Amino acid sequence: MEIDLTAGRTRLSLVPGPETEVYAYNGSVPGPTLELLEGDRVVVRFRNDLPEATTVHWHGLHVPADADGSPMHPVAPGDVYEYRFEVPAGTAGTYWYHPHPHHRTAWQVGMGLYGAIIVRAHDDPLPDSLPERLLILSDNRFTDDGAIDFPDPDSEQGRTDAMNGREGDVLFVNDDIMPEFSIRSGEVQRWRVINASGARIYRLALADHTFVHVGSDGGLFEHPVEVDEIILANGERAELLVRGTTRPGSRAVLQTLPYDRYMPKTRPADWEVPRDLLTLAYSDERPVDSEPIPDVLRSVTALDTAAVTDTRVMLMSQGRINSKVMDMERIDVSAELGATEIWEVENLVGMDHPFHLHGFRFQVLDRNGVPEPYRSWKDTVNVPKRERVRFIVRYNDFPGLWMFHCHILDHEDQGMMGVLEVGQPHTGIHH
Numbered sequence: 001m002e003i004d005l006t007a008g009r010t011r012l013s014l015v016p017g018p019e020t021e022v023y024a025y026n027g028s029v030p031g032p033t034l035e036l037l038e039g040d041r042v043v044v045r046f047r048n049d050l051p052e053a054t055t056v057h058w059h060g061l062h063v064p065a066d067a068d069g070s071p072m073h074p075v076a077p078g079d080v081y082e083y084r085f086e087v088p089a090g091t092a093g094t095y096w097y098h099p100h101p102h103h104r105t106a107w108q109v110g111m112g113l114y115g116a117i118i119v120r121a122h123d124d125p126l127p128d129s130l131p132e133r134l135l136i137l138s139d140n141r142f143t144d145d146g147a148i149d150f151p152d153p154d155s156e157q158g159r160t161d162a163m164n165g166r167e168g169d170v171l172f173v174n175d176d177i178m179p180e181f182s183i184r185s186g187e188v189q190r191w192r193v194i195n196a197s198g199a200r201i202y203r204l205a206l207a208d209h210t211f212v213h214v215g216s217d218g219g220l221f222e223h224p225v226e227v228d229e230i231i232l233a234n235g236e237r238a239e240l241l242v243r244g245t246t247r248p249g250s251r252a253v254l255q256t257l258p259y260d261r262y263m264p265k266t267r268p269a270d271w272e273v274p275r276d277l278l279t280l281a282y283s284d285e286r287p288v289d290s291e292p293i294p295d296v297l298r299s300v301t302a303l304d305t306a307a308v309t310d311t312r313v314m315l316m317s318q319g320r321i322n323s324k325v326m327d328m329e330r331i332d333v334s335a336e337l338g339a340t341e342i343w344e345v346e347n348l349v350g351m352d353h354p355f356h357l358h359g360f361r362f363q364v365l366d367r368n369g370v371p372e373p374y375r376s377w378k379d380t381v382n383v384p385k386r387e388r389v390r391f392i393v394r395y396n397d398f399p400g401l402w403m404f405h406c407h408i409l410d411h412e413d414q415g416m417m418g419v420l421e422v423g424q425p426h427t428g429i430h431h
């Protein structure tokens with residue numbers, strides 16, 4: 001599978017009124033959705049037509065270190081870079097791509113660089129007759145002349161953005177504001193949801209409906225779980241089934257409900273106001289019979305806690321991990337290829353910090369000592385205020401340097417990031 005991807009500057013009509021100068025992948029915001037199949041060998045021929053360095057990071061995909069688009073591999077303006085990787089079996093799921101240059105990620109994503117990746121399985125347990133919808137959630141802020149609003153860092157708004165991460169008052173689903181999704185009474189739809197926002201955490205609820213939560217970052221769970229709402233932190237994904245349980249002609253609004261991720265002093269004034277994301281509009285047609293939802297989706301084999309050789313403690317404070325800011329020359333964690341380890345991530349402060357590890361998917365073991373009710377493959381996990389999450393990970397492949405960081409992009413840019421070196425057993429990687 002060969003993909004040509006170019007990041008460049010262009011003007012688009014994102015909001016009513018004047019056009020907006022954006023950064024875009026292949027001229028669109030969000031960028032093109034990449035549809036891959038397990039087993040695909042992928043070559044992305046990337047060209048940087050931006051006036052600054054960038055990278056493309058394949059968030060959640062298991063790729064070699066030099067294809068990860070980390071800050072270690074910047075692509076200069078005018079340059080081309082070939083990202084080559086294979087999509088392993090068992091990784092079907094919803095992923096996304098975005099730039100990851102040192103100190104410039106919040107800016108470049110805010111300018112419009114993000115897109116979805118769907119990896120399909122050869123043997124998906126959900127019927128392919130289910131209509132599928134993709135929801136790339138993002139938010140942005142604009143000035144009256146249509147420009148993307150990045151405040152002066154020394155202004156009050158600039159300081160609030162640095163603390164909270166920059167949130168926007170305009171909420172997008174894909175390239176739309178408050179789109180209408182259609183459904184027929186009785187129909188079951190499969191939704192893939194990506195939180196591509198730099199800082200906003202979503203608490204999703206659909207009036208008069210429950211969700212059947214079937215998967216997260218790394219694909220499907222073992223069994224479906226029925227829930228009223230889903231919290232989706234920055235970088236996380238969810239796979240849901242939405243059942244058309246109400247009558248023909250009815251309408252329901254998908255909202256993000258208030259979620260207090262903030263410190264009191266920078267909490268936005270309107271944080272308690274639910275925000276509308278889209279309208280689910282039922283057709284007038286008579287109800288159809290609902291597709292049965294399988295009870296067993298796939299197996300998610302538990303990583304072996306008996307194999308654990310080390311526990312890594314990550315203490316997150318505002319803008320820092322283990323009291324340090326990111327240094328590209330420093331290795332924060334050295335591990336051996338093939339090792340299984342536990343990471344214990346603790347948030348010491350009164351603001352949520354979603355923790356993301358590159359390269360290797362993990363399984364959450366417990367949150368504040370409470371065992372995780374079911375297994376799933378994750379690459380990003382929210383660590384709420386003063387809480388503690390433990391996960392298990394196996395460095396099954398790919399030696400090299402890997403990032404871990406808070407996925408509030410402003411925090412990441414401030415240096416709330418560290419480097420994991422995975423080396424060949426006993427030899428390490430030589431620099």
Ligand code: C2O
Nearest residue numbers: 057059235356403
């Ligand atoms: Cu989605 Cu290191 O990032």
Ligand code: CU
Nearest residue numbers: 059060357358
């Ligand atoms: Cu990532």
Ligand code: CU
Nearest residue numbers: 353406408411
């Ligand atoms: Cu953070």
